Amino acid sequence: MIFFTGFLIGVVSLIPGISGGTMLVLTKKYEEITEAITHFKLKKNRRCLLTLILGILLGAITFARIIELLFFLAPNVTMILFSGFVLFSIPDLMEKKKPNFFYFFLGLFLIYFLFTIRIPTPPVIVTYPKITFLFLILFMGCGILDGFFTILPGISGSMIMMILGPYFLYKSYLAHLDFQNIQFLLPLFFYFLGDLFGLFLGSKTSVYFLKHHRKKFMSFLFGMVIMSALILIPYSVINASNVLFYSSFLLISFIFCQILNLIKLLFVH
Numbered sequence: 001m002i003f004f005t006g007f008l009i010g011v012v013s014l015i016p017g018i019s020g021g022t023m024l025v026l027t028k029k030y031e032e033i034t035e036a037i038t039h040f041k042l043k044k045n046r047r048c049l050l051t052l053i054l055g056i057l058l059g060a061i062t063f064a065r066i067i068e069l070l071f072f073l074a075p076n077v078t079m080i081l082f083s084g085f086v087l088f089s090i091p092d093l094m095e096k097k098k099p100n101f102f103y104f105f106l107g108l109f110l111i112y113f114l115f116t117i118r119i120p121t122p123p124v125i126v127t128y129p130k131i132t133f134l135f136l137i138l139f140m141g142c143g144i145l146d147g148f149f150t151i152l153p154g155i156s157g158s159m160i161m162m163i164l165g166p167y168f169l170y171k172s173y174l175a176h177l178d179f180q181n182i183q184f185l186l187p188l189f190f191y192f193l194g195d196l197f198g199l200f201l202g203s204k205t206s207v208y209f210l211k212h213h214r215k216k217f218m219s220f221l222f223g224m225v226i227m228s229a230l231i232l233i234p235y236s237v238i239n240a241s242n243v244l245f246y247s248s249f250l251l252i253s254f255i256f257c258q259i260l261n262l263i264k265l266l267f268v269h
């Protein structure tokens with residue numbers, strides 16, 4: 001079951017708006033995995049995490065090829081679907097109490113700031129960057145951010161990567177992975193190292209803030225997702241002639257998110 005959970009996380013790690021934390025909740029493994037990450041020195045926890053990591057790797061490599069094909073055949077439709085996943089994940093972060101507006105706007109500002117420093121990247125990569133030590137360190141930093149946000153409730157690491165820009169490069173490395181080509185293996189190795197470290201940091205952060213500062217923390221995440229949804233919607237491709245066509249794909253993402261929430265409720269209760 002841990003391997004299957006990891007496989008699901010690997011798949012959704014490439015879909016903005018659907019968090020790895022959601023998959024952990026669906027499979028009732030959130031507490032077990034966060035506990036294993038927090039106390040990874042125990043032998044049983046290391047074994048659990050190794051199984052999870054293998055599942056994540058297989059899921060990510062498998063699904064990256066599908067994502068690559070979708071962006072090649074229908075990039076605008078794919079972006080509409082992804083922005084819909086982010087948009088319709090917002091209710092998951094809404095709580096009964098009024099949000100803390102300072103932390104809500106702080107979350108808005110963080111995403112907007114990340115957007116202003118983004119690296120513009122085409123959806124389908126044809127030319128890969130030269131591998132240098134600086135590039136590997138920066139790419140590992142992207143992995144840290146990805147892993148950190150993946151484990152947070154309601155936040156998707158791929159959403160952050162898409163806003164920053166490295167998402168398409170990472171996805172392309174996975175889709176064209178060749179175990180005999182160092183140009184693909186080395187960047188992914190550094191990215192996954194960062195990912196693991198980010199998962200550890202994100203788990204620690206999530207457990208602490210949900211326990212001690214839940215309202216502030218959830219308000220901050222709420223602001224992040226709101227701004228992400230506004231940024232990721234590809235306004236430039238939507239016009240009067242195609243608004244109904246693209247709206248149908250937003251409807252598909254809405255239905256998918258509702259089904260996911262229904263399954264989550266069934267699993268939780």
